[in-house]
Amino acid sequence: MEERSLLETLKQDWLSLPLLASEHGADVDMFIIYIHALMLALFVGWFAYFCLAVWKFSAKRNPKADHVGVRSHASTWLEVAVAVVEAILLLGIAIPMWAKQADKFPDEKESEVVRITAEQFTWNSRYSGPDKTFGKQNARLASQANPLAYDLDDPAGKDDVTPPVKDIRVPVNKNVIVHLTSKDVIHSFKVNTLRVCQDAIPGMSITLHFKANHPGRYLITCAQLCGNGHSSMNGWITVESQVNFDAWLVANKSKTGGAPVSFE
Numbered sequence: 002m003e004e005r006s007l008l009e010t011l012k013q014d015w016l017s018l019p020l021l022a023s024e025h026g027a028d029v030d031m032f033i034i035y036i037h038a039l040m041l042a043l044f045v046g047w048f049a050y051f052c053l054a055v056w057k058f059s060a061k062r063n064p065k066a067d068h069v070g071v072r073s074h075a076s077t078w079l080e081v082a083v084a085v086v087e088a089i090l091l092l093g094i095a096i097p098m099w100a101k102q103a104d105k106f107p108d109e110k111e112s113e114v115v116r117i118t119a120e121q122f123t124w125n126s127r128y129s130g131p132d133k134t135f136g137k138q139n140a141r142l143a144s145q146a147n148p149l150a151y152d153l154d155d156p157a158g159k160d161d162v163t164p165p166v167k168d169i170r171v172p173v174n175k176n177v178i179v180h181l182t183s184k185d186v187i188h189s190f191k192v193n194t195l196r197v198c199q200d201a202i203p204g205m206s207i208t209l210h211f212k213a214n215h216p217g218r219y220l221i222t223c224a225q226l227c228g229n230g231h232s233s234m235n236g237w238i239t240v241e242s243q244v245n246f247d248a249w250l251v252a253n254k255s256k257t258g259g260a261p262v263s264f265e
């Protein structure tokens with residue numbers, strides 16, 4: 002049997018973290034562990050203080066109330082120490098981690114770029130095809146047959162691939178850049194296994210990136226209450242080999258011919 006490290010046991014058995022399938026996710030998991038360690042220390046510390054107070058200041062031991070109260074400054078220093086630890090977690094770890102994700106984008110040319118459009122209550126994806134250029138979209142072209150308003154005359158869009166809704170795929174061990182938006186209300190694209198969660202906002206295209214390093218089929222959920230079908234707003238992101246991914250794109254290209262498919 003494969004030996005599991007203490008860290009893996011802690012993550013899986015104690016914290017019940019889901020499978021980790023992305024490169025940056027290891028930092029997120031470590032951060033979750035640090036927060037839990039601080040919470041554990043606070044819990045043990047406060048509980049010990051509570052027991053001490055019940056024992057030390059019982060009516061039997063202190064029949065007469067002391068109106069001066071606490072004379073030592075230990076509690077003040079303890080509070081300062083907790084605030085310092087929290088500041089280190091926020092300024093030293095959380096913000097730099099966020100800045101790294103937000104600023105250090107991989108090169109689009111060397112990445113797989115996918116446009117994901119959220120709508121009540123599903124996920125649409127679109128890939129740019131061999132020319133690596135997405136066809137234009139124009140709000141004036143929106144209709145029931147073309148709800149995401151693709152410009153069907155734009156040559157750049159001729160090789161675009163629009164897979165069926167809720168079926169998003171990415172190659173393993175390759176940087177993926179997502180251009181995320183929403184057709185109607187605010188949604189949030191969340192994939193626990195990839196440690197990815199980003200709001201999708203109508204009128205805005207928000208980019209995010211990740212590198213999935215573990216093949217599998219992972220659940221996409223919507224992490225923003227978005228209407229009465231919110232709980233059913235799921236989808237699947239499949240992480241697979243480049244060969245399988247390319248074959249899937251070709252298969253979908255021939256099926257849809259780059260034209261929009263109908264929505265659920």
Ligand SMILES: [Cu+2]
Pocket residue numbers: 119122187188189223224225226227231234
């Ligand atoms: Cu939603």
